[in-house]
Amino acid sequence: MQQNLAEWGKGSPRGLAFCVTILATLLSSLSTFLFSKGLILYLTSHSNRPAPLINFLTVSSLSRGAPLVSRHHISWTILSLLALVLMNSLTASFTTILTPTPLIVNVPIKGFEFNMFSEKYVHLMANRQEGNSFPRPNSEQRRISRQGAAVIGPLELAAAYTSASRQLGYPGVINFLGTSFNSTTAGVVSAVAARKEDALDADSDRPLTLNFRDLKSPFKFVDPSFKPSKKFTFNFTTIQQGFTADVRCQALPQNPTAQQPGLSVLFDSNVTLPDQTLNSLWRYFVQCPSQGLPSAPSNKSILINPVGSMILSHTCFNTNFEGSSVLGSQLLILGGYGPMYSFITPRACEFTPYSTLVEVQYSNIANVSRIISREPITPATAAVASRMYGAVLDATEQYVVSFRNKFGDDICALYGISSQLESTNDPLLNTILEAYLRGLVETRASTTKTPPIASAPGHLLAASLQDLSPEWLRSFDGIWSYETLGWHNAYESIKSTVIGIVPILLITTTTIFLVLFSWLSLKGTRHLRDEPFDPNNLVTLLQAGRDGSVVDILGHRKNLDSALGRDVRIQLHRHATQWQLRPVKAV
Template sequence: MASAAGGLTLDDLPLSKILPTPKTIKDLQNKVNWNFNNQLFNPYHVIPIAVLVGQTLLLTFSWAFFAMTLSQPVTLSYSTATYVQKNYQTVTLIVTLIATFLSVCSMILYAGAIRYALARTLAGSSTTLYVIFASIHISKATPIKNLIRPHWTLLSLVCALAVNFQTAGFTTLLLPKPISLPTTMLGTELDMSSPPFQALMVTNAAKLVPGKCILASRRPFLTSLRSLDYFAHVLSLSEASGTNVASTRFALPSFLNFNHFSYANGTMGVLPHSLEDVNSNLLSSTGNIVPSTVSTRNKQGQVVQPKQAPAGLPVQYTVIQQGFTADVSCSTQVLNATTSPSVVLSSITNKIFDTNLTLAQLAVVCPGDTVVGTSTPVITSVNVDAVYGAVCGPYNNTQGRQQWSKFNSRICVCAMVLIVAFKLDLVLTGSGMYKPFGTVICSVFPKITTIAVDYSVNSKLFNSTSPNFLNSSHPVISSMDAPWLGDFATGIFLQGLYVGQGILGNSMGDSILAFWQALPDPVQFANEVMADYIRGVLELSGTLLRTAYAEDGNGLFPNGSSTPPANMLVTTNGTHSVTTIGWHQNPATSAGILVAPTFVSLMSMILILVILFKRRHHPEPRTNHYFDPGDVLHIMSAATAGGLAHKLPSLDEKSVRNSDKMRIALAPVDGENSRPGFVLLHDENDNGGNSPTDPDGYTSVPQT
C-alpha cells in the first residue's frame, strides 16, 4: 500500500517521531494538574483568604457608606441629580443590579465558608450525616423542612432570610433618593412696632394714608382722594384679598397673586422674603425693585448660595417674620338720621348724554359729634346699587386696650338701594341687590403679629423654580395692638370700596353677596363673613404698606432716604430647605437595612476563623484539600470510594432520622495518598462499635 501510494505510512515511522518525549509529557501533566502543585490556587488556602478579605471589604464598604451618609447628606451634582430625577426607573435598575452583584458575591463567600468548614470537619474528625445534609441546605440558603433538630431548622430559616434579604438591604443603602438639605436663613425687615416707625407714620400720613381726611373734632373722615394715586395700581386687589380670606370659612382654597408671589388664603400682612430682588408694581406701572433682605448661611454663619433642586423637586423655606391683621367683629343695626351714629344717604340724578346717572353720597354723624362727615361721592345708575363706607373714631377702648390717639376704628358700611323718587323727591318703591346688607357696624382693632410663613414651589399648580407660594395660616406666635396703622388700613378698605363701585354695582358688594347666598343660615353667619372679608382687605393693607417702604427710591424715610435706619429694623430668621437627589440615612430606622448583609458576612468570617483555629495543629492530606461537599460530583466520588458499602439505609426507611445517628468522616479509603472517601465511623442502628482512627483523627480502613 505504501509503495502504491508513493509515500510513507505510520508503520514506516519510528515511535519517537510520533510520541512526545517524557519531558514533554511531564510538562503537560504539570500544566493540567497545576492546581495540585500550586499553593496559590489550592482551595484549602484560597477559600479562607477569599472569605475573610471579601467579606471584610463588603462590611467595610457597607458601613463606611452608611456612616458617611448618616453623618450628613451626600448630594449628587445638579446635572446628575437632574438625570436621576428624569430617569429614576433606569437608575433604580442599575442600582438594583449593583446590589444584586454584591449580594451574589456575599452569598458565594457565605456558601464557600460553610462548605469549607464542613470539609474541614469531615476531614478532621467526623460529623453526622444529618449535619452534612443540614449544612448543605444552609449553604444554599434553603430552609430545612423537618424538625428533627429544631435549632438547625431555625438556623436554616434565619440564614435563608438573611441571605435573600441582602439585595433589599444593599438596594436601600445605595439607591439615591430625594433628600432635604436645611440651611439657616437670616434677614431683616421693617419693624412696624418700633416707636420711630410710629412717628414716621404720622409724618407720612398726608402721603400714604388714602384719602387723608379733614379733621373734625377728634375724628378723621375720609373725604378726599388726595392720596389715591399712591396705590392706584393695586387698589383693585382689595376685592380679591377680601374674597381670599372669606373663602376659608367655606373650606375653599384660594390664592391672591401680587408682585410675583401667590398668597394662600390671605396675605397676613407680610412682605415676602426673597433670596433675590423682586420687581414691584406698587408705585409705578413700570415697576420698581424690592431688594432682597434675607440670605442663607452655613454653620459658620457665612453667607452661602442655596443648592439648586432638580425640576419637579420642592424648594421651600419657613421664616418667622412680622405681619399685620385685625380683630374684626360686625353687628347689624338699624340707623337713620336720628340714631347715633346717624346715617343719611343723599343722591342727585341727572341725564348725561342719553343715560340717567346718579351721584350718591353717605353722610355720617359719629356719636358725640355734631360735624357731618361724608363719604366720597360715587356715580351709579338710577337704581343706585351701591355700597358706601365711612369711619368713626378713634374712641376709648372699654376693654382696656391702649391704642394710639385712643383709636378704635369703626367702619360703617351702609349698603342701600335709593329709589329715584327719593332722589328726586318722588316716592317710589323698589329694591336692590344690596338691600340684604342693611347697615352693618364693624369694630376694628389693628394688630402687629409675629407669624411663621411657609414659602414653597407648588409645581403641581404651576411651573415655578423659586419659592413664591406663601402660606401663613399657622397660629399667630404673638401679637400687639397697632392703632397707629388704623387710619392707613381703613383708608385702603374705603378706597378699595370706592374703586370697586361702578354704574351697575359694586365689586366688593357682589363678592360679599355671593358668600351670603351660599350660607345655610345667612342671619347667623352673615356678619362673620363680613368680618372675614374686611379682615382680608386690612391684611392686604399691611402688605402694601411694607412694600411701599421696601421699594427702591421710595423716599419715605427721614431725610428722604429710601433705606430704613437700624432702629426701624427687626431681625428675621428661618430655615431654607432644598429637596435634591442623593444619599442620607435616618438614624432611627436605617441601621436595619444592613442587618442581613452584616449577619451573613460575620457568620462567614466567624465560621472560617473558628475552623482555622480548631484545625491549626491538624494538617490534612493534600487529596482532601479539593473536596467540596457542595459539589454533587465530589459527594458521589466520596460516597463510592468504598467506605460506605452496604452501610446506608434504603430509601424507603426513615433516612433523615437515621442520618442523625450515622457519623461520617472523610479519609483515604485505599491507604495514604489514595483518593478520599466517606467512611462510616459509627452507626447507632448497628451493634458494631466505632471504627478505629489514627492519632490525627483519620479513619484507618484495611485495604481490600
C-alpha cells in the same frame, strides 16, 4: 449623596439601579464566599475528632450552596433551608440598603424686609410733616409709583373679595408682585432669593420682570457655597412680619340711645344735574358711641340715582363698640340703601389691629400656614395701624358712581352665593363683612411695605430696600427645602433598612462565630494542608476536592487525578451519633 451624583441619579434612574445592583451583587458574592470559607474552616477544626454526622452533612451541603433534605432530620432540614434563603437574599438586602431614596434637605436662609413697626417709621407716621423732608421721586420713580398706585386699589378689593370667598368655602389666589398668595397676603411682602442666578428658580414657574424681583424681600443662603439644583423640586419657608386686624360686626339697635352708635337716612329732594339726569339728594346722620357726653351726629349728604343703590358709611376713629377711646381701633358704621343693597341693614364693624409674625410657605403659591405671634397695637404704633385702615376708607368712598358702589357689589355677590338678597341673614352678612374688611387692611399692609416706600404724599422714603439703613429694616429667617437622593433616618426608611439588614447581620454573625470558634479549636495545631492525606478523613477529602490536589503519606502533593485520587471512594456509615469512614476500592 453629592449633588452632582444625585442629579445624575435623578436623570438616569435605570443607570442608578444598574450600578446599585452591580455593587450589591459584588458584596453579596463576597459575603457568600466568606461564609463558605467559615464553614470549611469549621469542618477543618473537627477533622481529628468525632462529631455527629448530621452536622457535617449540613455544613458540607451549605458550603456548596445547597440545602440538606432529610426526612429523618426535619429541624436540620429547616435550618439549612433558612440559611440558604438568607444567603440567597443577600443581594436583595444589599440592594435595599444601598439604593438611595428621595430625601428632603433643609438649608437655612436669612433675609431682610422693611420693618413697618421700626422706631423710626413709627415716629415718621406719628409726625407726618417730617416726611416732607425726604426727597421727591425722580421721573423713573414717579413712573413706578404711578403704576403701583393704579393697581393698589383693584388689588386690595380683589384680595378682600378672595378672603371673604374663602370664608364661605370658596378659596382663591391673590396675585401680588408675581406671586400667587393663597387667599390672603397677611400683610407680608413675598420673599425672593437675592442672587440673580437663584432668583428665577425661587419664583416657582412664573416668569417675572426685573422690577418684580427688586420689589420683593430678598434672602440669601446662610452657607454661601450652597447652589440650589435646578433638577429637583423645592420649596422654602420664612418667618416674616405681617399685619392683621380682628374685625367684629354687629347690627345697630333700631332705636339707639344717645350713647349708642346709630345711622339714619332721610330723603331731602330731587336734584337735576346739568346733564339733565335726575338724582335724589339724601341726607344721613351717623352717631358714634360714647361713654360720656353724647357725640354730635355727623351730618352727611349723597346723590343717588333713583334706581341706584349705595353704601353709606362713616368711621368713628380710635373708638370701639362701647365708646371707649382706644388708639388704633376704628369703628366703621355702614348701611346699604336701594334695591341692590337693602339687605345690608345698618351695622357697625370694630377693627382691632395687630402686628403679627407669620410662617409663609412658598411653593407654586405662597401660603400663610400659621400665625406665630400677635402683638396688639400700642398708642405709639397707632398711627401705623390707622394708615392700614385707609384701605377701608378708600373702598367705601372710592369707586362710587351715582347708582352703585364697588364695595357694595362685592358684598352683594358674596351674600348671594349663600342666601337670597331679599332675605336677612345677620350672621352670614357679618361673616362676609369681617373677612372682606380684614382682607383690605392686610393687603394694604403688604402694599405699604413694598418699594418704592413713601414718607409722605409726593416724597420718597426709599426706592428699594437696599437704599434703607438697618434701623428701617428687620431680618427674617427661613428654611430652603429641596428633594434630593440619599439615605436618611425617616421612619419608613428605618423599617426597610432593618428588614434589609437582617440577612446580612445573621450571615456575618454566623461567619464570625465559625471563624473564631474554629480558630480557637485549631490553635496550636498544624494546618490541614500540612497533614498527610488520609482517605479515611472526610474533611481531608473535602479539602482535597477544593484544593485540587492531595498529600500522600510522605507529605508530597499530588494531583487529584492521580491513581490514588481516582481510586478513593467514600462510604459513610452511621453509628450512634458518630460517623466512620470506610475506603472502598473503585471497581
